[in-house]
Amino acid sequence: MNVRVLLVFLWPSVVAAQGFAGLGTTVEGYDDPVPDPVFDFPADHGAHPGYRIEWWYVTANLTAEDGRDMGLQWTLFRTALAPGGDAAAQVWMGHAAVTTAEAHFAVERFSRGDVPTAGVTAAPLKAFIDDWAMAGETLDEVRLTASAPEFAYDVTLRAEGPLILHGEGGYSVKSDEGQASYYYSQPFYAVEGVLSLPGEDVAVTGSAWLDREWSSQPLSETQEGWDWFSLSFEGGDKLMGFRLREGGEEGYTYATWIGAGGEELVPYARAFEAEALERATVAGRQVPVRWRVRLPERGVDVEVTALNPEAWMGLSFPYWEGPVRVTGSHEGRGYLEMTGYE
């Protein structure tokens, strides 16, 4: 079976990007995000099967004992084949990756919804697919594990700040037509653990960022992909910004400024700017690997450079995801995700 084909069907953003009429907008029977949400934690850390798509998305910037920069990714996706929240209609997909300056490994897992090989419980927290898991008493301290033929990792994430609600209290608008999702993050994780790479086990420390997002209509029909940045500056300030590309042009942009410690939280619609400075040929495509990112309202004007331009996720649904370095008005590290580069 061609899993990629399966994904084309299952992955709403791709469906939207390819202009499948009706699928990018409200689909009959699924729940829809509404403004002014009231989250119920920890229950909302669990799955929302009434919605079409949902993810638990962890990225981490790590430093080895010898000073090498590294990154890891751990993601669990949930997609509903049909509305109604029925377990048999759910499909789970896991992505795990490790990136160093020289190497990049990425693998995927799948699970059907009617066999308990994947799922999420809120308390105690456990999000898993096969042997991969993000688990802990609460979201504040979790153990993150994944294994693959060429790598494995086992790290602990400890929250050092509050949850961050994006958009209007967690209601994140994705286009001028009103496409939206529920979106919150835990960007203040401190990380400690071990990466197993071919030929070596590496003890690492660093910081991690968890994104939680669910929706039933994530992109508008004309949007073809996004460029998503999560940046941690020296001094503790953080910036999450994304740009949705429409017809090759700059489309809707959004950013959340997160002051050090998480006390200050400012949303910016249409103020975030990202300009590709340099592209590299990765897996046969031209992908931007150096960016100029600006948020003038906060005096941010930085250059964002990929640690490893080859951080291509060559999986059933391919995209680019990897650690970045930040220089310019602010210095720091972060993660970059780019989808829809065909």
Add this chain to the structure above:
Amino acid sequence: MLTVDTIVKSYPGAEGPVPVLRGVSLSLGRGETLALTGESGSGKSTLLHLVAGLEAVDSGTITVDGIALEGLGDRQRARLRREIVGVVFQQFNLIPSLDVAGNIGFQARLAGRHDPARDRELAERMGLAPHLGKYPEQLSGGQQQRVAIARALAARPGLVLADEPTGNLDEGTAEAVMALMRDLVAETGAALLVVTHSERLAATMGRRLHLERGVIR
């Protein structure tokens, strides 16, 4: 033996039909010899082809041995050529895949009148006896024409037609070949019609007619 009455024949040309024979009449009895002379393109070869049943007239009548040729199909014309007429052309008379003996006897056998003794006699008199096993391409031009004449006479035709039979031969050879032919025709009592542009050859025939632009002068 042969009666030709006001025959007309034209060939298709670039600007409509080109008349070749325009009302030619003549007759030839048994044992008679006739020379038909004329310039190139005067229609003399065409006349011979018509008489041999190789082509059909536009109008007029040709009677050979009492058989009217007009209205005959391909099959009956072929039969006429086999049984009544003997033809000698200027060149390529012979069947390349058969040897001399095979060529000489071929028409007689087609006509069902084959007489090996006569074949031998003809070959002897034509000086072909040493060459009977040879193939046409191994013979000289004069030898080839003698084979053609022997073949025409072997079948004892009532009418012998020859179209420039010595056209490719030198003068001495030509005279010897023609003399033989006249003698042999005379022996069989057949009628002989020779198309030629050679005055010397024409002078040896009993009668002569001159064709000019499709009519007899």
Add this chain to the structure above:
Amino acid sequence: MRREGLRVLLSHWRRAPVQLVTLVLGLALATALWSGVQAINAEARASYDAAAATLGEGTFAQVVAADGGDMALEDYVALRRAGWLVSAVVEGRLNGVRIVGLDPLTAPGGLGPVELDGGAEVGRFLGGEGQVFGTAEALAALGHVAPEKVLSPDVAPMTVITDLSVAWPLLGMEGRVSRMIVADVQPLGRPALAEVAEGLSLRPAQAAGDVDRLTDSFHLNLTAFGALSFAVGLFIVHGAVGLAFEQRRPLVRTLRALGMPLRLIIGLMAAELLALALLAGGIGVALGYVIAAALLPDVAATLSGLYGAQVSGALELRPVWWLSGLGIAVLGTAAASAGALWQIARMPVLASARPRAWAMARGRGRMVILLGAIGLLVLAGALSAAGSGLVAAFGALAALLIGAALALPSVLDLALRLGARGATRPVAEWFWADTRQQLPGLSLALMALLLAMAANVGVSTMVSSFRLTFTGFLDQRLASELYVSVDSGAEGSRLEAFLEGRAEAVLPIVWVDRSVAGIPAEIYGTRDHATYRDNWRFLDAVEAPWDAVFSGEGAVVNEQLARRAGLALGDEIAVGPDAALPVVGIVGDYGNPVGQVIVALPLFEELYPEAEATSFGLRTDDPEALSEALREFGVPEGDTIDQAALKRFSLDIFERTFTVTGALNVLTLSVAAFAILMSLLTLAALRLPQLAPVWALGLTRAELGRLELLRAVLLAALTGLMAVPLGLALAWVLLAQVNVAAFGWRLPMYLFPLDYGRLLVFAVAAGALAALWPARRLARTPPGVLLKVFSNER
């Protein structure tokens, strides 16, 4: 000057458009033949591979219950959650149909039901009522079920494939797993199986099955025929180019007389040929694709599937394919025109411009060719008699074919001379003599016909022999109605006890690997039963060989072992420590690369007490009931093999091959017919001086036309008659030499006179069809054209 030269050379084609078309079409057809065969070959291999994979069942390792039963879904979940990349499969029977439920999300790459290339279909397969895939027969037998039935002709017989969640309720096996497919690559840090769940065992992927090995030899033979059809194509190209050059010799002479350098002329002609070859090659590849696509019934969207074999649904137009097709066209043209170009290069400026076809009629040339032919045939005989190995066998093949082709004109000439001797009537005499004269001009086309016919006879003989042998072999080796395998010897003993009274006979399949006479071999212990006496055929045996075997006084060996170790009847072989037995029989064994020795079971058990039987052949009158009983006993579905289904599936594959070879027969013959047509058309102008005198002497044009037709039929029939022994020789070399060299066993050759007769009729029809048009043209030649022969203005 270059442009002028090219213009003049090309002007030839404008004046002879028919020749241009025949040249291009001839080349294109030859290329089409080659690339069509290539495509069919590749596709046939693919479907054999698929079938072999189906019969073998097990390219992946499997996790199964140690007790042979099924497993709980919890075991599967535990394995997955421990990091084992396994995929659950549930199997069972409903209304006699084997239902295989699998999980497309976790099945290893290339696994799953047929290609699901539409997004919506995936959802239908996974969700809602689901879908079942199977052959029409299987779907019909399944009866009324909730899921949508999807026809997929190449799923294994009487099997349907569906999603796990669809299979569960159909089989009433909710929450159960029959087996788990283990992905080839597993993640780091995975615990041992026993640590995860109890009572599971890992069954390794099986090596290629017997049938797989058997088909290998067939692949080799198909490849040989691919090469042969190329040779046929080359002959045709040679003829086409050669004749086209022949006619332009006067033009070349004129150009040189006018001062054009010879080198430039040759360069221009070569460039012209290259362009023509590329054009024709392109058409040919496209044509070959059409041929292959039309011939192959959608072999297709098949077992991409359950057994791990990938069969591409549609015929792919691969770049390699294009290139090889074009390459063949260019190479063939180069090979064919090298001689012609060389002759032009050597031709003195004032040489006769007369086409050489005349000069070829007689002379020493034929003698030289005949001597060459005899030399090659002697070489072929010597190679097959004295040589050994694959190279010698293929060398013999090549020498045989080329020698026979070169000998053809002389042999035909002899036949025609004999025919002429029997002729008494003048027209008949002329006909034979004239036919002989046509031989040189037609001989290339006739050689092509000879090779095409021989290839066809060879293919038919080989494929049919192969099928007969294979069917016989299946009957012999798959005599038991059911085959069952278990995990351990203890289980085997339990099964034997269970089957006591249920099966007519239980025939253990038990062996040890030993070196026998220095050759790696398997020694089998065989229970005394009529199955062996009734079914096994010996290549060579003493009287009552089984009596000797079962009384422990003899051993039967397979042909491979006998050949490799040089064993004859009566030779003693060591079958165990301090035990030697005489060879009492030699059996053909068409599915096996290693030696086999068969001894009586009691003796075997005495010699090798440690060997345990885990596979059994079961004789029964009622396989249905017995397999039902086996299921009750706890043998999983996949471990019982129904002999009838296995045989049917194998034979189905042969039927498909027959369709393809049948179509190939027609194709090669039509190409040969085309070569004849081309030669006749080219010769038509030369024919006039030969035919005109006969016409003038009293044959009608219609008669001449009929004789022309008769001549082509006669030549085609004579050539066809000669092709039959050549084709048989070809098949013999392939079956008895190539096979022995490659695999160590010889396929017996059977004769199929009816097939040959039919082929002969085809060949004659091909010749007649080719001559029809030229003959009609002759019959309608205006008298004026014929008369021009006799006058001087030619």
